[in-house]
Amino acid sequence: MILAIHQPEWTPIPRCTGFIPNFVQTLLAIDTRPEQFMTKLPPPLSLALLLAVSVLVGWRPLVDTFALALQNSAYTHILLILPISAALISLEWQSLRPMVAPNVRTGSALLVMAVLVAGFVRGWSASLPSDVQLSIRMFALVLAWIGAFVLCFGSRVSRSVLFPLCFLFGLVPLPQLALNEIVWRLQQGSALASYWLFAGFGIPVVQDGVILTIPGLTVEVAKECSSIRSSSMLLVTTMVLAQLLLRSPWRKALVIGVAVLLSVAKNGFRIFTIAMLTTRVDPGYLTGRLHHEGGIVFFMIALIGVFALIWILKRGEDVSLT
16 A cells, blocks of 8 residues: 555634725725826836735735645645746736736726625625635635736736736635545546556556555555645646747647646556555565655656647647748
């Protein structure tokens, strides 16, 4: 049986306070005519002010989300979202400056939607689990950030950086129910991938759900063996690489779809490799460093596969443009 380091169950952090219903009034109280306010301050300064207000009002879900990312490996990828989004926007910023034209109407509409969503959570907090409340409150906070960006820089600029803006929704932690379903799917897929590898190499194998039996060893693909952290990292990395290196939407979607399959395949290969080393070389591999710390090795193998596919698709794009 393959053992894994058991991650501690996430203990919900005390109920978040979220946005207050008069958030829009707080923003608009700065000037009774938003259009005039936007012309008085440079757009970057206006955005900084609006973001500061949003963080001041919604600081608790933000703190709880980052605390969750630090204590639960399934949410580690959240720590990458803000730096990546900021970097992608900064890469495009020089070419976007001439297009800056504040869009108060659309931006304010998004801000109002964010307040309504947060107000809904506040009104139904007694009937919603704490993890669901956190997810909705973070969704509202991200929506408010996007609304502030549109309000300050306009629709043209926002469309040009649509990917990094939408990428911010990666900050929204999945509720535990949804996460458990994903982990279960990864367990099932990993067990099936391992089964195919054993069978393909002519090794007698019997599968019973997530339990595999080969001569000399019984392997259980436990929750800790689902590779949820490396799978999340692979998906995030692939999305960014596809955005930077490819132009065609269908090619980007293809790479992301393949990354999902590779997330399962790499874990099946990891289980197969450890099982074979355990039964054919040294039983110590079952509890050794390759098992507990070798995830990066199989992550890199999958990432090489992603790079290879992107290279092939990029060559196809270059040929089609010539």
